[in-house]
Amino acid sequence: MQMLASSSRSAIRASRPTGSSRSSVVVRATAEAPVVEKKDRKLGPLERGGTLSGDAAAGKDAGEKARAMATGVTVKPATILQIVDGRFRDDRWIDGRWDLSQFKSAKTGEVDWDLVIDAEVARRKLLEDNPIPSINEEPVNFDTSEIPWWAWVKRFHLPEAEKLNGRAAMMGYVLAAFVDAISGAGLIEQQESFLGKLALHLCVFAILLVRTTSDLDKYKGLIDEATFYDKQWNATWDGVRRPSEAADQ
Structure with missing residues (x-):
């Protein structure tokens, strides 16, 4: 308590206001308070890499920036794309x-x-x-x-094939249930009959041809392109009598 009082005596100055009948003390802080030096905080286990040191302290699969901070070696920024x-x-x-x-x-x-x-x-x-x-x-x-062929198959074709197989299975099940409800023919009977096999193949080919709704616009564009010149040829005869029509008369 004595040490606290002596240390705070220089930081706090008491004064009595003038013209006051009551005994009051106004405490004003001054700039004479002692400055306490802040010690450097000790690094935590995660900051110092635990028991590891050097490049291993950056962690598994660490990036270049993390490795540079752990080893203290300045790494030149990579030029990527x-x-x-x-x-x-x-x-x-x-x-x-x-x-x-x-x-x-x-x-x-x-x-x-x-x-x-x-x-x-x-x-x-x-x-x-x-x-x-x-x-x-x-x-x-x-x-x-x-790039090896199997890398392309694994990257692009397998996911696409898996998606198409799932769609074909769902559509085939729905159509088989619909035929069963109408005709009473079970799933086995449908697969053994000619019409059932034909419907199964039509379902699979339809799924392959129309994978997304954007494919419908693609096929529509192909049809328009295939009939473009016919439409253009017919447009040139608008309002003009064709020789074939004159020959028929």
Whole structure:
């Protein structure tokens, strides 16, 4: 208590207001209070990486920024999918092709073709939105045929096939239940009959041809294109008597 009183005596000054009949004390703070130095906070376990040190302290599958903070090594910012001075630039794009050594999986050590496909799709989208001239000094040597066929099947065809199989199964079940309700023919009887097999194939082919509602507009455009010249030819004879009509008379 004595120490507290002595330390606060310099920080607090008491004065009695003049012209007051009551005994009151006004306390005013001054700038004479002692300054307490704040000690540096000790880093927590998550900040110092636990018991690990160096590159391992950044954590599993850490990014370049996290590894740089853990090791203290300054990492140059990577150039990824950029148009610099009218040229495509990417640290993974070397001599007009993707450097496949930079697309290896951390688990298997082999080339992750999904990452290559992602990079190529992003590159083409960037060049589509920002067209740049082609020059002989920087030819494009990468060909998508270098990507194995099974990578394309796994990436695009298998998900699409799974979706189409599910739709065909649902539509086939609904149509079979409808036929059963009308004719009384069960599922086995429908599959053994000619009409049942024909209806099954028509259902599957219809699902393959019309996958989304946008396909209807596509087929409509094809029909309009196929009949465009006939319509144009017939329009030239509007109000004009055709020779074939004169011959008939």
